[in-house]
Amino acid sequence: MFHSPRRLCSALLQRDAPGLRRLPAPGLRRPFSPPASAPRPASPRLLAAASGAARSCSRTACSMGTGTSRLYSALAKTLNSSAASQHPEYLVSPDPEHLEPIDPKELLEECRAVLHTRPPRFQRDFVDLRTDCPSTHPPIRVMQWNILAQALGEGKDNFVQCPVEALKWEERKCLILEEILAYQPDILCLQEVDHYFDTFQPLLSRLGYQGTFFPKPWSPCLDVEHNNGPDGCALFFLQNRFKLVNSANIRLTAMTLKTNQVAIAQTLECKESGRQFCIAVTHLKARTGWERFRSAQGCDLLQNLQNITQGAKIPLIVCGDFNAEPTEEVYKHFASSSLNLNSAYKLLSADGQSEPPYTTWKIRTSGECRHTLDYIWYSKHALNVRSALDLLTEEQIGPNRLPSFNYPSDHLSLVCDFSFTEEPDGLL
Ligand SMILES: NC(=O)C1=CN([C@@H]2O[C@H](COP(=O)(O)OP(=O)(O)OC[C@H]3O[C@@H](n4cnc5c(N)ncnc54)[C@H](OP(=O)(O)O)[C@@H]3O)[C@@H](O)[C@H]2O)C=CC1
Numbered sequence: 001m002f003h004s005p006r007r008l009c010s011a012l013l014q015r016d017a018p019g020l021r022r023l024p025a026p027g028l029r030r031p032f033s034p035p036a037s038a039p040r041p042a043s044p045r046l047l048a049a050a051s052g053a054a055r056s057c058s059r060t061a062c063s064m065g066t067g068t069s070r071l072y073s074a075l076a077k078t079l080n081s082s083a084a085s086q087h088p089e090y091l092v093s094p095d096p097e098h099l100e101p102i103d104p105k106e107l108l109e110e111c112r113a114v115l116h117t118r119p120p121r122f123q124r125d126f127v128d129l130r131t132d133c134p135s136t137h138p139p140i141r142v143m144q145w146n147i148l149a150q151a152l153g154e155g156k157d158n159f160v161q162c163p164v165e166a167l168k169w170e171e172r173k174c175l176i177l178e179e180i181l182a183y184q185p186d187i188l189c190l191q192e193v194d195h196y197f198d199t200f201q202p203l204l205s206r207l208g209y210q211g212t213f214f215p216k217p218w219s220p221c222l223d224v225e226h227n228n229g230p231d232g233c234a235l236f237f238l239q240n241r242f243k244l245v246n247s248a249n250i251r252l253t254a255m256t257l258k259t260n261q262v263a264i265a266q267t268l269e270c271k272e273s274g275r276q277f278c279i280a281v282t283h284l285k286a287r288t289g290w291e292r293f294r295s296a297q298g299c300d301l302l303q304n305l306q307n308i309t310q311g312a313k314i315p316l317i318v319c320g321d322f323n324a325e326p327t328e329e330v331y332k333h334f335a336s337s338s339l340n341l342n343s344a345y346k347l348l349s350a351d352g353q354s355e356p357p358y359t360t361w362k363i364r365t366s367g368e369c370r371h372t373l374d375y376i377w378y379s380k381h382a383l384n385v386r387s388a389l390d391l392l393t394e395e396q397i398g399p400n401r402l403p404s405f406n407y408p409s410d411h412l413s414l415v416c417d418f419s420f421t422e423e424p425d426g427l428l
């Protein structure tokens, strides 16, 4: 949850309400059209400020929309430490105006104003999964989300039932921000981010997050005309809750070969409890026919995480779009790893053993694609899942599936509240 100076209080923060099994999600229902008496400014201030940052960015180093653009070269430079030490101006010296904290309520209102012609936001509830384990510290809320790269959504994904107007970035970004603002994660793990430097980094940093971005080496976004640079994974955490202890950008290998898929793994220390844990985000290779490749990438990631967690001594949370159903080998590697991981969303099922029926649902030229591909894995010996955000129902998703005017991505966000088990067991 946000702990900014101008902290957002009230109904937006309904967590752990005692005695409730289902917790109502924040009351963010948008009017379908704006009240005639209260017209909204066409160019909201905070969102405009983010575009301003992008404009100043393009003045300095990273012009947009030139195919395999200068932005990509600039980003690639940030991947090796010698280049990073040259401190490109647009990365390390943002205009101080853009560092001013944002009131999340104000940003939310601006998003709503932009979205005033769209249908109301879907209602999703948190399911209380509390075990008997008491916790003295506030839970750690983690959001996993493949937000759909703008270039892929408009240029490659072939969502045949999604109107092109529903994909317009200026509105879709507000739907994405609204979802983040609604659930207020302490840690945000994103895939398919192709608007890091011009949108998410400037806005989320002003909401108190520290962000890291690791682009795919050969992002398919770069093949799309008027792209905004490569897509990649991004990891954000709230700076007033956590201290960064260690950070690793990992280019995944498969059978010793470097691949186009990446992960970020960070060790964080909780400021309240002093406890450390590792959080990782990844996006594995997509498509059928690539199951063995994904499996090899998963093994490489697990090996990296073994090292980073010192052989499971440090509790671990791994978020990702694994592009793999639970029947796939890579899922089985994670479920049976010596890291002792469980998949949090299984806890929503009646027996606690089944993954949800879908985390992505779309219609392509090839037909309907309904799959469970996204997961939040956690160290079951060291962490408890206190609650998890329920998925959208089939009725909410609607006959044209995702993305849509109501929901900005073809993947659903997953959100969990974690707490540490009070007594670390023998594995720690
Ligand atoms: N310039 C160069 O020299 C090179 C360029 N490339 C580019 O990279 C691409 C491959 O990159 P790679 O990372 O392996 O890509 P992936 O196969 O992992 O897929 C990339 C994206 O496509 C989406 N996707 C999945 N299934 C489909 C589908 N059926 N139709 C459309 N989109 C889909 C995925 O979304 P989700 O995860 O949500 O399913 C994913 O984000 C190549 O097509 C090429 O464009 C690659 C190598 C070299």
Ligand SMILES: [Mg+2]
Pocket: 146, 148, 149, 152, 192
């Ligand atoms: Mg995709």
